[in-house]
Amino acid sequence: MLIGYQGIIGSHCERAARILADNAKMLYAEFVPLISSTDVVKALKDGSIHYGVLAVYNSIGGTVLETVEAFKNFEYKKITAVIMPIHQCMYKVKAYVPNESINRIVSHRQALKQTQKMIKKYFPYAKLVEMEDTALAAKRLAEGEYDKYTAVICSRNAGEYYGLEMMYENIEDDAANSTMFYLIEKA
Numbered sequence: 001m002l003i004g005y006q007g008i009i010g011s012h013c014e015r016a017a018r019i020l021a022d023n024a025k026m027l028y029a030e031f032v033p034l035i036s037s038t039d040v041v042k043a044l045k046d047g048s049i050h051y052g053v054l055a056v057y058n059s060i061g062g063t064v065l066e067t068v069e070a071f072k073n074f075e076y077k078k079i080t081a082v083i084m085p086i087h088q089c090m091y092k093v094k095a096y097v098p099n100e101s102i103n104r105i106v107s108h109r110q111a112l113k114q115t116q117k118m119i120k121k122y123f124p125y126a127k128l129v130e131m132e133d134t135a136l137a138a139k140r141l142a143e144g145e146y147d148k149y150t151a152v153i154c155s156r157n158a159g160e161y162y163g164l165e166m167m168y169e170n171i172e173d174d175a176a177n178s179t180m181f182y183l184i185e186k187a
C-alpha cells in the first residue's frame with residue numbers, strides 16, 4: 001500500500017506518516033514523498049496512492065492554509081490523526097559561515113510563523129523566503145541552490161540527513177509547539 005505525504009525525506013510529515021501508518025497497523029506501507037498538500041490530494045484523486053498524510057493545524061501557526069486549499073472540491077475520509085510535538089532547528093551550509101552573516105532564511109510558511117520571535121531577535125534584517133517544505137529547503141541548501149549566507153528552518157532529521165551545520169535547536173516560539181496530522185483516503 002502506498003502512503004503519500006506532504007514533504008520529502010526528513011520532513012515532519014514523513015515522521016507523522018510513519019507514526020500514523022504504525023498506529024493504523026499498516027504493516028506493509030511504502031511512503032511516497034509528494035512535497036505539497038495539493039500533490040497529495042492529486043495523487044489520491046488519480047489513484048496513484050492509497051492514503052495521504054497532511055498537516056492540518058499547528059498550535060502556533062494555526063490552520064495549515066495549504067491543506068485547506070487542497071481539500072476544496074475533494075471528498076475524503078479521515079482514517080486517524082496524530083498530534084505531534086514539532087521542534088524546529090536552524091541550519092546553515094558550513095560551520096565556517098558566521099551566524100551573524102546570515103541574510104536570508106528559507107522555510108515553509110508554517111515554520112516561519114512558529115519561529116517569529118527567534119528570527120526577530122537574531123535576524124531582524126534577514127529576508128524570509130517561503131518554501132513548499134522545510135526538508136526541501138534543507139535539501140536545496142545542501143545542493144548549493146542557495147548561497148552560503150542562507151539559513152533554513154527544518155527538523156533536526158532533515159538538517160542531519162542533508163549534512164547541514166546546525167546553528168540553533170528548538171527555536172519554536174513555544175516549547176509546546178505541536179501539529180495535528182491526518183491520515184486520509186479518498187471518500
